[in-house]
Amino acid sequence: MYNFDVEKPTSIADAVAALGREEAQPMSGGQTLIPTLKARLAMPSVLVSLRGIDEMQGICTDDQGRLCIGGGTLHAVVAKEAAAQYPALAGLAARIGDPAVRNRGTIGGSVANNDPSACYPSAVLASGATVVTNAREIAADDFFEGMFATALEEGEIVTEVKFPIPEKAHYEKFIQPASRFPLVAVFVAKFGDGVRVAVTGASEDGVFRWTDAEAALSSNFDAGAIEGLTVDGSGMISDLHGSGDYRAHLVGVMTKRAVAALS
């Protein structure tokens, strides 16, 4: 990696100030960023670590009953502490990477990076969560804008994610055998007023909602309800590990399995 300065602010305000420096780059766990730096594919002049900010740590419930997870909260903490209130989300966190990754990586980092094969964005989108930043609150439907693209402005920090807790939910993941990221994974969340289905790993546009499935499942929450529904393979990622058509097929299979797990 190239040389850079490191700042470790202890408040959101200080972090925002530090990110105002030229070529500054936030780091919230570094599970993507550090390998990128080691490969010399990025050259920030200053890394601003978001891991020392107490107000971005931990999990609580707000007065609307939402599960509020600080942006700097480790996957391992979510896996443990969200298990009682939101087991599907905790289960997702428990299966990200390996123990080393889960004890360095954070929810804020994952959501802000919006890797098209990351796990968390599917939970955020399927839950209809709200992404809180230092400046504003952004609905999940408005947050994810495509592969590695989000609504975040330069220097804006994900400080918290607020998850409405569904009646029931399930995350079904089919792994890419080398990276063990999702080749296709589907998060199905059933709320009183409908079902939300979010798909990660599959699309060239990153995480997306499968609205046809949502409509079918909202009227009949049964795996059979999406029999015959398909997603178009043409916009799907096609690579060494599977064609777009294969990924499109897996979207259906994973969705059915997620629903079956809840039936």
Added chain:
Amino acid sequence: MPKDGGIGASSKRREDVRFLTGEGNYTDDINLNGQAYVFFLRSDIAHGTLNSVDTSAAEAMPGVVKIFTGADFEAVGSIPCGWQVTDKHGEAMQEPRHPVLAHGKVRHVGEPIAAVVAESLGEARDAAEAIEVDISELPAVVDMKEAVKDGAPKVHDDLTSNLCYDWGFVEENKGAVDQAFKDAAHVTTLELVNNRLVANPMEPRVAVGDYARGTGDHTLYTTSQNPHVIRLLMGAFVLGIPEHKLRVVAPDVGGGFGTKIFHYQEEAFCTFAAKACNRPVKWTSSRSEAFMSDAHGRDHVTKIQMALDADNNFTALRTDTYANMGAYLSTFAPSVPTWLHGTLMAGNYKTPLIYVNVKAVFTNTVPVDAYRGAGRPEATYQLERLVDKCAHELGVDPIALRRQNFITEFPYATPVAVEYDTGDYVATMDKLEEISDMAGFNARRAASEAKGKLRGFGVNCYIEACGIAPSNLVGQLGARAGLYESATVRVNATGGLVVMTGSHSHGQGHETAFPQVIAEMIGIPEEMVEIVHGDTANTPMGMGTYGSRSLAVGGSAMVRATEKIIAKAKKIASHLLEASEGDIELKDGAFSVAGTDKSVAWGDVTLAAYVPHNYPLEDIEPGLEETAFYDPANFTYPSGAYACEVELDPETGQVTIERFAAADDFGNIVNPMIVTGQVHGGLAQGIGQALMENCTYDSDGQLLSASYMDYAIPRASDLPFYTVDHSCQTPCTHNPLGVKGCGEAGAIGSPPAVVNAVLDAMRSGGKDVGHIDMPVTPARVWAAMNG
């Protein structure tokens, strides 16, 4: 009851104490005073004309000691190839120059163009980025069949084409084979790909060059399976350093799997640069560099055909293979698809007529060479897939068809130049049927189907030729070196022994198993024997470890040297006991006079050898140290039968290995635990090839599977608990231990069983696709089932 020492005991691996406690001494642990670091600037273009390499800006960068380019190595020899293949017209293979640093052209992604030596690795890397390289990109050739077409871009402009050789074996049999196909009652044809693999030893390659200006002595520390071979190749052919001024040390090495046999440019560079810079120069490969600079394995494209008579007897076999050499000839590359592959095409069967054609092809890819099994997995895979396909086409049981055609009489001279000394293929197949619980398969299949899964059962046999190799034979076949092994056994005054062996242990457990043999021969505890290896300064010239040869060849050399020790010790004992030498017996660590109670302990005899106050000095020299070189009379021929049971998810195409059974005949066994471990490791790599591993280039020669993000190797959870049995033992007839070698069997014998099982599962789901190429990934299975 299991033995607690000596031959046949599962002695715990003594080397694991240091490996598992972080006390190993690997090449990267070696740091010399004043050491500088090298970073190689590697080509990111697969094929291009190297117009210029401007280092002027880089040389002014902080910490730079010296920067080297291809021009600095013009007077230096080519990285040599250790094997020459003669083609079917009697012509020598085409052999291109292989420069230490690219000169004139770049020919694969990852080829080193320049090398920066600096005070730190970071500074070297910074400076490398300031080197201005001007390359005119040329069209790349990646596909072998395209590469040999007229008008294809040439990897080497000074060669006539991209065809390294067109080998026919046995050329004289070709007419008879073709006639047998015309006369056949049935012909089965199969086209397949043996996928390119990356070896991925846990420890990446490292080289540290050192030069002593006061004496002119060079030392190279390197991650090698065969330091003497590196010393000879690099000293004599590349850098012109005689052996007595060059020491090569391969200390603890963290896995090799073949890819650390070869002499690499980085070794020659560090040795050369240490003198040029007058300070030690160290290179440690990153994992990313390993993917694009370690020799790859396999990469064959094959069409194979079997002719059968009306009674389902195999009457003839012919096979045509394109074998990828990559951009240059790595050390053993030409031998892998020929003499380690064509000679194995008889397999376990008495097929009377066989013809093998191999076209070796240059492409703009990393050189391809031996990887665990080296040629024999490629032979086994095509043959055992073909036999399964024959059985299904004929509607006969695949095991019955195999049994019908088994070789049953030994020795057996195959039509492909080798003579199997022993074997019992019926016994290993019987054992396999027992340990794989074939009888319970239908119930297990029903259980899988009840949960919506398909279940398949696949078997294969294998034979391998290892214990490499008889020097006179391989010399005739094109080897440019002998393949004996050496051992010096030094007995210390108080009775302990040190064995200095030319074999090299990089995971095999020699430090445990070799002492077991000597302990058995003398009747002393294993702890009294120490193994020294990996340093040309203190071991006799030996050829190293590969081809499952260490115990069969290196162990035999050690036995021969120990026999000399015992013979001399008996002379000393006869003097001490005042008895006739012919009456002296060695048992349980003591010499006794037959028929009497007179005896003298091993330690008293060894002490007498070094404190010869009472000693037959008029007849024999003092001291107790002997050397032996052992050159085998034949290859050894381990064999076995493997069974794989898979579950297949028809919705996703995911295949999981549910059971795997291996029944091997390794001849006599010194340490059953180590043998089991070797089989486990080989199976993991064979299953990895069958299900997951795939080294892939795009049509521009860019490596697509260049990291663990895209190159899948199996993890523990991808593998089942194996059932491994090696109780079928037909001892090798020509080495003193009766051993055959077990290091590669698992990787050789497992891929066809996996694919046969997957196809069986697909058939049970109503889909008979005939063949599916490795790796059998979920995407491929799904595509095949829905094609």
